Amino acid sequence: MPDLYWWRVPSPWGPLRLLATERGLCRVVLPAEEGVDRWVARFLPGHTAIEGGSLLREAADQLEGYFSGRLPALELPLDLYGTAFQKAVWQTLQSIPYGQVWSYAQVAAAVGRPRAARAVGAAVAANPLPIVIPCHRVIRADRSLGGYGGGREMKLGLLRLEGCNVEHFVLESTWVRRRPDPEGGTSGYAHR
Numbered sequence: 001m002p003d004l005y006w007w008r009v010p011s012p013w014g015p016l017r018l019l020a021t022e023r024g025l026c027r028v029v030l031p032a033e034e035g036v037d038r039w040v041a042r043f044l045p046g047h048t049a050i051e052g053g054s055l056l057r058e059a060a061d062q063l064e065g066y067f068s069g070r071l072p073a074l075e076l077p078l079d080l081y082g083t084a085f086q087k088a089v090w091q092t093l094q095s096i097p098y099g100q101v102w103s104y105a106q107v108a109a110a111v112g113r114p115r116a117a118r119a120v121g122a123a124v125a126a127n128p129l130p131i132v133i134p135c136h137r138v139i140r141a142d143r144s145l146g147g148y149g150g151g152r153e154m155k156l157g158l159l160r161l162e163g164c165n166v167e168h169f170v171l172e173s174t175w176v177r178r179r180p181d182p183e184g185g186t187s188g189y190a191h192r
Helices: 036-043 054-067 084-093 104-111 117-125 152-161
Strands: 004-009 016-020 025-029 049-051 175-177 189-191
Touching: 004 054, 016 036, 016 054, 025 036, 025 054, 084 104, 084 117, 104 117
Parallel strands: 004 049
Antiparallel strands: 004 016, 016 025, 175 189
């Protein structure tokens, strides 16, 4: 069984923790993120964590280049754990150009499932490699930011770093979750 390697990398928002197997980078843990131990137990049970590894040093160098604005794309071997649909979404996220944003609906159309924007949202939220697989480039159709594992300020910061004009984004969503109807009606989303 391959070992699990880890490394800490500084970022403008606090330290990132990188995890890799011998096959490739498998996880980027954002500063505010919790639950990585559950993720490792689910996808890599029994692995021994070892600090270091040449792949993680290369990843750290590339992330430093990205954060300094010198390197718009990260080119690293990846070891992804997810469903076929999630992997298709994550591959599509990698095609979103640096400095641009797509809506969840645009990603759904690019994956070939134009009516699956919510499923795309779930796959984006499950992205194990934020920044490397740029889920921060996905926003809601109403131009609001949507969620991000590192928080709204980190998502805004990453978009600013890439040269996005974030002043055009809605900082609070105009969509609200409907309360379930006590008579058995369906819940969903509606504009405020």
